[in-house]
Amino acid sequence: MSLSFINENELYDLALTLKKDGYHFVTITPASIERVNSRAENVWAKSIIDVLGWSRPFSVEKLPFNNELLDLMKKAGILVENKDKKCWKSLVRISSLNNELFIHSAFPTENDDSVFFGPDTYRFARVIKSLLNNRKNPVHRGVDIGCGAGPGAILLAKAYPQAEIFGVDINENALRLTNINSRLANVNVKAQYSDLLKNVDGQFDIIISNPPYLNDPLQRKYRHGGGNLGSQLSFLILKASLERLYLNGVLLLYTASAIIDEKDIFYEEVRHLIENAGTSFEWTYGEIDPDVFGEELLCHNYSHVDRIAAIELIVHKTK
Known part of the structure; x- marks a missing residue:
């Protein structure tokens, strides 16, 4: 509802x-x-x-x-x-x-405009805190793409209270809850409608995102990542972010990849895009959890998939 x-x-x-x-x-x-x-x-x-x-x-x-x-x-x-x-x-x-x-x-999150929060949110928060603990460059502008209930944007705002922090989403319910949750946390987050970064201007020192990454048969916005295996939205976020990072800026993308015969499908897409971006980036890619949403393997869309792994991708713009 x-x-x-x-x-x-x-x-x-x-x-x-x-x-x-x-x-x-x-x-x-x-x-x-x-x-x-x-x-x-x-x-x-x-x-x-x-x-x-x-x-x-x-x-x-x-x-x-x-x-x-x-x-x-x-x-x-x-x-x-x-x-x-x-x-x-x-x-x-x-x-x-x-x-x-x-x-x-509320549970169950059946509606297209549901605002999700769950175990992925806790994992996302942990990788954000790890990134921030190791970051030495100043942050003046940051954005959480697909902010949902706002936990990522709020973590950025708490770490950088003087920075301009955006939480963007295409779900109006998410933006409303981000506003309330930001007030509860006593931080300033600019909750704004945007399809990826199309509706916000300028460059960013830090971009974070925990997008939908499943191939949902009902194609609910909060859950469906697009493409055959749910990685299309993650790929589009990566592509948009590479173009909008300041020098020394960083992207943190928490997503997931379908693993088939020990081959990581999303990794190959990431590697090809970054290596052909025409700008210098340093990046790391690794599994946070080797097995998430195992129940999806029972669905037709994943009948050929061995597992779904939670992924952390960090990209630094160096030149």
Whole structure:
């Protein structure tokens, strides 16, 4: 269901209240959430974490939290009522990352305009922090392409509070949540609509991205990377970024590649593009996790694929 009717200020107040109360929830894979929620004892929510973390329905007659939180959720416009079952369910989840809270779409993320947050987000955050810890050049402008709920852009803004940091996306829901999540983290991120970098001008010291990288049969924007094996969008981001880096600028692309007979398909595309870019770049490429979204191997689109590996690509512009 769309998030277009949410009240941003009230949703911010709700999340801020939870943050002050020490709310904490780590979002796991959709397959694992489904397994845990299928247990008989988890049919109904028994706490605010069950409602806003696990996306479980709660009974109107037996609230698992206080009336103040219920009022905030109603004012925020995030509750959907099931009158037959006399229950409510939240349109959003709230997850923890690096002592901050991030609002994103409820489980299951079935809609085209869903805003994803999960294990990939935690891996993305780790590689960003590693990159920033090793970077010595100043950062005046940075951008997160396909920012989603905004964790990448927010990490950049926290590391470089004086820099101009953009979070760009083609999903209006993502931009709205990035705005709220930036306020929660007390940082300034410019959430802006842009197809890749087409709607933002100028060069950047740092570009990061964790794009959709699967071949989704339903071609949902938050999940579908395009091409036969989902790598088309990642390739386009790489190509656009190479043209928009300042000297000594860096691109961090966290994505995935289909591995067939131990051959990394995306690596070959990357190598060919960078080596023929006509500008000097230094780059590293490696697997972060050798096996992600294993359930996709059961789908027709991946019937010839051995595994899907999470990939970290770092490109420095040297001349």
